[in-house]
Amino acid sequence: MDIISLTLTELREALRRGETTSVAATQAMLDRIVALDNSLLSYLTITEEMALEQATAADQRRAAGEDTPLLGVPIALKDIICLSGAPTTAGSKILEGFNPPYNAFVVDRLLEAGAVILGKTNTDEFAMGSSTENSAYVTTRNPWDIERVPGGSSGGSAAAVAAGLAYGALGTDTGGSVRQPASFCGVVGIRPTYGRVSRWGVVAFASSLDQVGSFGRTAADVAAQLSVIAGHDPRDSTSLNIPVPDYEAALTGDIRGLRIGVPREYFVEGIEPDVEAAVRVAIDDLAALGAEIVEISLPHTQYGLPVYYLIASAEASANLARYDGTRFGPRAKGADMIDTVRQTRALFGPEVKRRIMLGAYALSAGYYDEYYGRALKVRTLIKEDFRRVFESVDVIAAPTSPATAFRVGERIDDPLNMYLADIFTLPLNLSASCGLSVPCGLDRQGLPIGLQLIGDTLQEARILNVAHTYEQARPRDRRLPAVPAGATG
Amino acid sequence: MSLSRDEVLKIAGLARLALSEEEVARFSDQLSAVLDYVARLDELDLRGIEPSVHAVARTNVMRDDVVMPSLSPTDALFNAAATSENQFLIQSILEE
Amino acid sequence: MLDRYEPVIGLEIHAELLTHSKMFCGCRVVDSVEAAPNTAVCPVCLGMPGMLPVINRRAVEFAMRVALALNCEIQNHNIFARKNYFYPDLPKGYQISQYELPIGRHGWLDIALSDGTTKRIGIRRVHMEEDTGKLTHRDEGSLVDYNRSGVPLLEIVTEPDIRSGEEARAYATRIRQTLRYLGVNSGDMEKGVLRIEPNISIRPRGSEAFGTRIELKNLNSFRALADGTDFELDRQAAVLDGGGKVIQETRGWHDTRRETFSQRAKEEAEDYRYFAEPDLPPLFIDPAWIQTMRATLPELPQAKEARYRIDFGLSPVEATALADDRAVAEWFDAAIGAGGKPKSLANWILNDLFRLLNERGLTISDVPLAPAALVELQSLVDRGTINLTTAREVLAEMLESGRDPTTIIEAGGLGQISDEAALIAIVDQVITDNPGPLTNYLGGKESLLGWFVGQVMRATRGQANPALVNEIARRRLEEKRDTAGS
Incomplete structure (x- = not known):
């Protein structure tokens, strides 16, 4: 048995049947990280000691007859999710050396479920970006072509899962930061409905948009993790107090009669022909599987990007005000107290500064109504688009991103062009919908393309089942991308 | 809509960000471009439209007035750049 | 000055609420003067990354009770807002407060003045927010203690209806008394759980426009409030009389020198960039809840x-x-x-x-x-x-x-002796033992009756019924007169 090639759910079965151990699986991942991550740069911190302890404990529990949903399964965390006992940087110099005295809610859930934490994966600084190039530490590479970005901001998690450096991983999705890198790296990634997963202990970017999601090689892998991390947390006032279904049990492989809407606004301006073609083929496949395809309209789609940037930046400008060097993080030396805070905050990278500035401006006296206030109203229109569409369809199918993975450095100096990578993912973050990306082929350069499936509020089980059914009908090449060993500069 | 150097400096002041001259110039250009882009929202007639602050509507989420354990001062101060007398130490703020 | 200028004064009062735990986290509300620093803090009230607020129900109910006691209309749709500013005692870089939709509006409070009249002071708003930490200063730098950070705070703002230091004092005294009645605040100004900040301006009599106002701080007693306000009114009148202009600033009260001094000029209005707190869903207060709270008012x-x-x-x-x-x-x-x-x-x-x-x-x-x-x-x-x-x-x-x-x-054995026979015996004994005073009494000095009563009271260690003793002594003394005369 090649332990590396197993999916999360396959590994879980192997562990249950006693065919392998958690220590073996964990060690295999750690060895592979050592071998390949110098070129991939997907991890910022490897919690080797903690992982092996957890794996040993998991094997002992297994031997004692216990079984929990993720017992002994090695998983990676985006480095924006707090894990007590390891640093959390959010990809920023301003949190260098920060050791949170708490676990995120999702981490507690993973640990209760028996998961093994391999380490913390790279992210754009404070999850602001679409390529991990905004990480203050490294730029993660796409396992399919290390000259290209893995997408972002959860690019480290996506790349790690794609390259077989973790069986599953958590990321966060504020405007597409799970789905877009999942698409770029050829894995499955879900962004649950806002409030489905607690934000407690997840470093905030934009409070009304942030949500934790999971990555896996299959829809089932994603479902297994989501079943563990979803649920009510009284410490997050926006967490929904609604029972969590068994997402794995919902994977019936039957989508007959399901009404799938295809929004015409997602097949215009700038979409790469290979992407459009692959997505259309996938939609035909869904029709062949018994779904009814209907054309729909989400008329305010084009306003999603400006609304998103105003709202996310405004919230971020406040969320990031706490980084002043007083209670945690490094401190610069300024002429006086105020100057010290200004110099300390100069540790933020350019994209973070840009968004803080945009957010502060959009909220400032005389501009609130014109920018932030207006964005909130258009958000209502976008929510209304989704609400109306979901009156007549069960699921929306669309491309995840208009393009496949771009080259490192290609868009870094052009913020607006970079933002366009999220144009199809961010509208649902403004609404109460959920969405995932599932691989639907490669472009002519051999780069993965993602099919985005969007569900109504709390319809995660439904979109996971569509993805699963599609996977069963169109099985992918199970081989992992060939990542060259060696150091990447 | 273009942002002047003074406006950039004013916002940087509000946000307590020290910017280099080069950053001031670059942000002035980039933020102006972003503001031009977001100006497309002006096309919409938003009369009578309510703002949406939250994605999902919850209301009246409260906790009972119950005391929970606090951090030890050691844990509270662990991540601080400078401490003294079990407190966070910062540069002097002139007595008002 | 009152003949020429009209004082215009509004009061902002910040009152900490006596809940068990803080406004948005489970840390205990401690005495911020007595408690060892940073012993009642957690990741939430330290503003650590990824931490989230949850509203303390009792704090909301305390706020409602105060608003109701101050005759306010209770806001049905309450939202919390972020008030953005930087200061080291403010861990998140924003204070969670209420802005557009405060819990109470349009209230009033009647105050009694020394001339016996009553005056109604309008209450503009009552809103909930969280307190900040505390700074102390050393040679090496400033120290920050966050024990107070996140303690529920109520801000009570009047209309500019107050006209003198005495009125300011009467109003503040009444507020403090009301808060104590409601059991929501100890009223301890020395410890800063109740902080009073007047906005003070004057305008020429007959003028509609408001003058430039100053904000007065450091008032740690009602006397300081009254004296500081009056001092400031006189100072502003003198400035105007001298042809000068009052500048907008924050002034402090010097308690020993009994005068105000400039603390900080306000260059321009601070831009707090308020926006609705995305971490907290709105709070709807329905009439039933208001009714329940009203019923708890003493x-x-x-x-x-x-x-x-x-x-x-x-x-x-x-x-x-x-x-x-x-x-x-x-x-x-x-x-x-x-x-x-x-x-x-x-x-x-x-x-x-x-x-x-x-x-x-x-x-x-x-x-x-x-x-x-x-x-x-x-x-x-x-x-x-x-x-x-x-x-x-x-x-x-x-x-x-x-x-x-x-x-x-x-x-x-402290019961009063009202037994007539016993008292007659004692009275007779006193008369027999004091022939001299008796002679004088009979000779017309009838005021000596009191002296005899006193002797009886002394003899009974004060337990005799004085009214009865009085009556018996008079009767027995008069009987002596009859005897002597016969």
């Missing part, structure tokens, strides 16, 4: 004062003194309920009881004295079982031991 001091005056015939001074403290007022009410007579009870409480408590440095809540016991003591005096002197001694004993007056009187 009788407020104004109502008690009025009842004491109108129903019980007490003087305004008595009524105010009894209603001043809720514990005393409720003790008084309980005593009335036990059948006490209001006027006499008021005397007992305001004179004897308060004196005894003051001597011991205690409050009414500290002593085991039951209201019914004082009523019993009062009726023992009325029935003549004991006299007033004895009653005062008994009261002191009741305060110490908590025993009822009858038990104390019986145990100590």
Whole structure:
């Protein structure tokens, strides 16, 4: 048995049947990280000691007859999710050396479920970006072509899962930061409905948009993790107090009669022909599987990007005000107290500064109504688009991103062009919908393309089942991308 | 809509960000471009439209007035750049 | 100055709420003066990354009670906002507060002035927010203690209806008393749990436009509030009289020099960039909840004062003194309920009881004295079982031991002697023992009657019924006259 090639759910079965151990699986991942991550740069911190302890404990529990949903399964965390006992940087110099005295809610859930934490994966600084190039530490590479970005901001998690450096991983999705890198790296990634997963202990970017999601090689892998991390947390006032279904049990492989809407606004301006073609083929496949395809309209789609940037930046400008060097993080030396805070905050990278500035401006006296206030109203229109569409369809199918993975450095100096990578993912973050990306082929350069499936509020089980059914009908090449060993500069 | 150097400096002041001259110039250009882009929202007639602050509507989420354990001062101060007398130490703020 | 200028004063009061835990986290609300620094802090109130607020229900209910007591309309749709500014005592870089939709609006509070009139002060808004940490200063730098960070805070803002230091003081005193009545604040200004900041300006009489206002801080007593306000009014008048202009600034009150001084000029209005707090869903307060809260309101001091005056015939001074403290007022009410007579009870409480408590440095809540016991003591005096002197001694004993007056009187043999035969014997003995005064009395110096009564009281260690002794002594002395004359 090649332990590396197993999916999360396959590994879980192997562990249950006693065919392998958690220590073996964990060690295999750690060895592979050592071998390949110098070129991939997907991890910022490897919690080797903690992982092996957890794996040993998991094997002992297994031997004692216990079984929990993720017992002994090695998983990676985006480095924006707090894990007590390891640093959390959010990809920023301003949190260098920060050791949170708490676990995120999702981490507690993973640990209760028996998961093994391999380490913390790279992210754009404070999850602001679409390529991990905004990480203050490294730029993660796409396992399919290390000259290209893995997408972002959860690019480290996506790349790690794609390259077989973790069986599953958590990321966060504020405007597409799970789905877009999942698409770029050829894995499955879900962004649950806002409030489905607690934000407690997840470093905030934009409070009304942030949500934790999971990555896996299959829809089932994603479902297994989501079943563990979803649920009510009284410490997050926006967490929904609604029972969590068994997402794995919902994977019936039957989508007959399901009404799938295809929004015409997602097949215009700038979409790469290979992407459009692959997505259309996938939609035909869904029709062949018994779904009814209907054309729909989400008329305010084009306003999603400006609304998103105003709202996310405004919230971020406040969320990031706490980084002043007083209670945690490094401190610069300024002429006086105020100057010290200004110099300390100069540790933020350019994209973070840009968004803080945009957010502060959009909220400032005389501009609130014109920018932030207006964005909130258009958000209502976008929510209304989704609400109306979901009156007549069960699921929306669309491309995840208009393009496949771009080259490192290609868009870094052009913020607006970079933002366009999220144009199809961010509208649902403004609404109460959920969405995932599932691989639907490669472009002519051999780069993965993602099919985005969007569900109504709390319809995660439904979109996971569509993805699963599609996977069963169109099985992918199970081989992992060939990542060259060696150091990447 | 273009942002002047003074406006950039004013916002940087509000946000307590020290910017280099080069950053001031670059942000002035980039933020102006972003503001031009977001100006497309002006096309919409938003009369009578309510703002949406939250994605999902919850209301009246409260906790009972119950005391929970606090951090030890050691844990509270662990991540601080400078401490003294079990407190966070910062540069002097002139007595008002 | 009052002939030329009209003072325009508004008060902002910040009151910490006496909840068990903080506004948005489970840390204990501690005495920020006494508690060791940073012992009541957690990742939430330290503003650590990824931490989220959850509203303390009791804080909301306390805020509602205050707003209702101040006759405010309760906002149905409450939202919290982020008020963005940087200061080291503000861990998140924003304060969670209420902005557009405060919990209470359009209220009022009546204050009594020294000339006997009443004035209504408008309450513009009552809103909930969180307190900041505390800074102290050392040679090496400034120290930050976040024990106070996140303690629920109520801000109560008046309309600019106040016209003098006296009015400011009367208003603030009434607010403090009301908060204490509601059990939501200790009123301790020294410890900063109640902070009062007036905005003060003057304008020429007849002018509609407001003058430039200053904000006055560092007021840690009501006297400082009154004196500081009056000082500032005079200072502004002098500035204007001298052809100068009042500048907008924050001024401090120097408690020993008894004057205000410039602290910080306000260059321009701060841009707080308020926006709705995305981490907190809105709070809808429905009429049923308001009704429940209204039902928990105690009788407020104004109502008690009025009842004491109108129903019980007490003087305004008595009524105010009894209603001043809720514990005393409720003790008084309980005593009335036990059948006490209001006027006499008021005397007992305001004179004897308060004196005894003051001597011991205690409050009414500290002593085991039951209201019914004082009523019993009062009726023992009325029935003549004991006299007033004895009653005062008994009261002191009741305060110490908590025993009822009858038990104390019986145990100590303190009952008043009203047995006529016994008293006649004592009176006769005193007359026999004092032939000289008797002669003088019979010779026309009838004022000596009092002297004889005094001798009898002394002989009975004050336990004799004085009225009865008086009557017997007069009768027996007159009988001597008849005997002598015959």
